[in-house]
Amino acid sequence: MKSFLLFCLLAVDTLSINALLYDRKKPVSTGDLRVLTTAKIYSNLAEIIQPLGKLPLEFSTEDWNDIRADSVTLVGSNLTITQQTITEKKKSLNNAQVYVRAPSSSNAKTEFVKATIVDEKRNLVKIIDKDITKEPIFFTAQSDHIVYENEPPQTKYYVNFTYDTTDAVYLSYLRSNLNWKTRYQLNLFEETKPVTLISMADIRNDGESKIDIENAELLGGDINLQMHGQHRFQYSQMTYQTVSFDAASGPAGPAGSQNKLSVGQGEEVAGLYVFTINQPFSIEAKTNHLLPMFRPRVTVERYNSISKYFIVAGNSSGKGERSYRLVSDRFLSGGNCVIREFDRLVGETTLPDLAAKNKHDFSIGQDADIVYKENVGLISTFSSNISTSIYGARQTRTQSTYDINLTLKNYKKNRSAKVEYQQQFAGQTVKLFKPNPVFTQDGSTVKATLTLAADEEKSVTYKIEVVN
Known part of the structure; x- marks a missing residue:
């Protein structure tokens, strides 16, 4: 009997794991903004690229606060955007039934009475207080003197597009709660022993929720991208060239396996360097996720x-x-570097973006x-x-x-x-x-x-x- 039960439990576990793996391969919808199909991560922000979901797109205040509004756009093959709207909406509390502290209440005795919100911006309410008059009276209540029967509605943001295309369409935007930097440890020994420079990619999720990333690139170099735009984005007739997106590879395997999560060597693109992460991964809220990078020869x-x-x-x-004079066989992205000599910490410095074979x-x-x-x-x-x-x-x-x-x-x-x-x-x-x-x-x-x-x-x- 025990063997039969154990067999059943193992079968259920296997089915559950297979179901999770299958779900990871499903197309990602923008309905869940915490699942990022493609994330191009910079030192101060990230560009997110996702399949376009049902329009209009809905963003919570929490998500919208991390998004650069004028960066929200569509990308795809031979795409023409004819119109875009961004709308802030909140369900009105006017005429909602609440409880407020009665005007006749004292510090010794607090009494709450049922009221109707007349103007939520001013906290103007209407009540009937029999101790004052039989007719409705109006007064402005303090915010902390109002008790709601249901959770007050939150502000939401809606983005809508009209466009022309015959191919797949993707949503692109910048968000500030995802960024990265390089951390280095320089180990020095006797003159006859080789120097080692350990590099780690430190990816930070500053948001309030866990983020699942299907496909990621880390970009290094002097990149002039700011989180806040200098002007409001205005759309006219726009045409985008073909943009290709590689499918994410399978889920990461256990430590020590061939699917170990790591960062690629880095390739030069338009004066910048792109480091590709080879597997999907997740970052919990308020978490630094460190991944091993290449080991340069220095x-x-x-x-x-x-x-x-x-x-x-x-x-x-x-x-x-x-003082030290460092030369690397490949590009080093800027970051903090801790120096050890003979297994002892001797100081730290900030390395700049450094070209291969250039002295620093x-x-x-x-x-x-x-x-x-x-x-x-x-x-x-x-x-x-x-x-x-x-x-x-x-x-x-x-x-x-x-x-x-x-x-x-x-x-x-x-x-x-x-x-x-x-x-x-x-x-x-x-x-x-x-x-x-x-x-x-x-x-x-x-x-x-x-x-x-x-x-x-x-x-x-x-x-x-x-x-x-």
Whole structure:
């Protein structure tokens, strides 16, 4: 008997699971705005594309608050929209029967009487209070003094279209409660071990309800899309080119299976990068859903940077910055990056959108072991008047020559350090005196790269001419 019961339970479970899988493959109607057929997700919003349901389309206030009104449109093959209307509607409460606190009520004794709403905007009600008069009286009630017999009707929004086409038609709109960003973790070890950069797609549902997504793309790059339109959308005769929509693949399998949910490598489209998610998935309300992305091959050069602006002659000192130069073999979408060295958190930074093989330098904090002292000595200065091409005016130019002595000290007892120094000068012209085996000039910036052995101190000097 027990075996028979167990067989029956297994059969019911199997039928239930098959039914769920079958339902996932049914066409999605816009009657349920929490089931998204195609979602193209950006950093601040998402474009939703769904088969067009029965017109007019009905949106609750909750859904409409997340939708950019002027983005609601139709797309399809050779489609011409001839008219569109967006209407806000709410069933009136006028003449509805409610209960209100009687005017004769006191703080000690509260009494509610039956009333009729005359003007819901002003909360104007009509009652008969026998303690006052036998005739109906009118007064404006406080909102919290009104008790409803039934739940008050909510505002709803209706979108309607007239259009001409012979092919399938899809609804498209932007919504703000679905977005994504990239999260990175950069792991650094000894120089002989490869660097690893782990990337995760962080998809956020800010809405109040669960969202089921059949087909999704994540878009990265500099995208100028805003949630709020600059003007009201006005429709005239419009024709749309062919738009194709790939059918969603089957439901995701258990962890470790071949159907494991993941994000694709990314393809360049019109200066942006598109990452495709290979399976349908769901995101609960107020939830961050993290998915593994590609694992790029990266190289990272570690160094200490000293970057400063030249101000006046005199002495200055400071510490080097712990800096990194990162190069990836593929496009990286912008996002927050946490850095670990030798299995310890050492800082974080924000990576920009970074093209493949393009170098990105960043610093995450000072290195107390790398100290510099700089002494600037004024050698000579003189001024002269020159004529300009502007109305024959004469201007004064001051030419100054400086000797700059830089002393670097590596206080690390068992490790060498690479230091990259640069100082930027402000002037009409800047000239580095040569020959100088250590320093080079790049525009108005003087640069040098030095390697300090453990516990080594090194002094170097250069001469510069600045004309202001």
